[in-house]
Amino acid sequence: MLYITHTKENNYFQMSKAFFLLVVIASEISKTKATCHNTEIGDMMEGQVLDHPNRPCQRYICQNDTLITVNSGCVFNGTCYRIDSEWQSGCQTYTCDVKFKNNTVWYISEVKVPRCEHRDKCFEKGQEWIEKCGTYTCKVVYNNGIYICEPIRIRQECTDIHGNCHGSGETFPFNCTGIPCDCTCETDDNPVRYRCQVPNVK
Structure with a gap:
């Protein structure tokens, strides 16, 4: 009788342990179950972040079973640049800046290092060079948020x-x-x- 009683208790323990494992597995499955849906990017898990494959800087976030769409950087010539990143286009060096206005976030591509372009060459502000006995300089003027870069001839021989x-x-x-x-x-x-x-x- 003692042997049989011990077997029942052991079986009960094994059944309880199995039930606990099933609960844990079910809980993990519920955590990994897709909670956000989108026809373009498919299903997303809670807390997952995805970038749109064809729209630069457009990012999706799955939060509280809701799909949130946000911009995540500056779009320049079809390429997404993150905040504070730098890139070169022509003779200019740009940076991605973020500004807040009227409760709206604006991502702006700004010229960080303005330069003059002359005959496929780049020149720094104030730099001088000689071409066909003429001396030129790079003149940079900042007006209404825009850099105007222009090669100016200052001497001619x-x-x-x-x-x-x-x-x-x-x-x-x-x-x-x-x-x-x-x-x-x-x-x-x-x-x-x-x-x-x-x-x-x-």
Whole structure:
């Protein structure tokens, strides 16, 4: 009798343990069951976050059985950039900034490092360079939230027959319509003037 009683108690313990495991399994299944549904991205679990595959910066969050749609960054030329990230486009360096206005979150692509573009080259603000005896600088003006970057010619010199540069008052050899001549550079006018003397041709 003692043996049989012990067996019943042991069976009862095994049954209780099995029931507890079933409860745990059922609880875990309920946790992983999809609670949010969307025809474009499918089912989502509670707390899950997914990015839309075709809409940059559009993000879905499954929270309390409700699917929430939020923007998550700056869209620039079809690419999503997160807050404070930086990227290059042309000569400009951009950053993604977030602003709050009228209880609305705005993601804005802002120019962080403005530069001038001239003949497929980039120049920093205030940087000078020489091209065809002209000296240029990168002028940057900030107006109404917009950077205006423009290459400005600040000096111009004359070019001789060999391609060398000459400043105001300098005399140099030149080609006057197929005839060798000597010219003097005058840089007071814009454009510069060449005052030339053609030798007498016999």
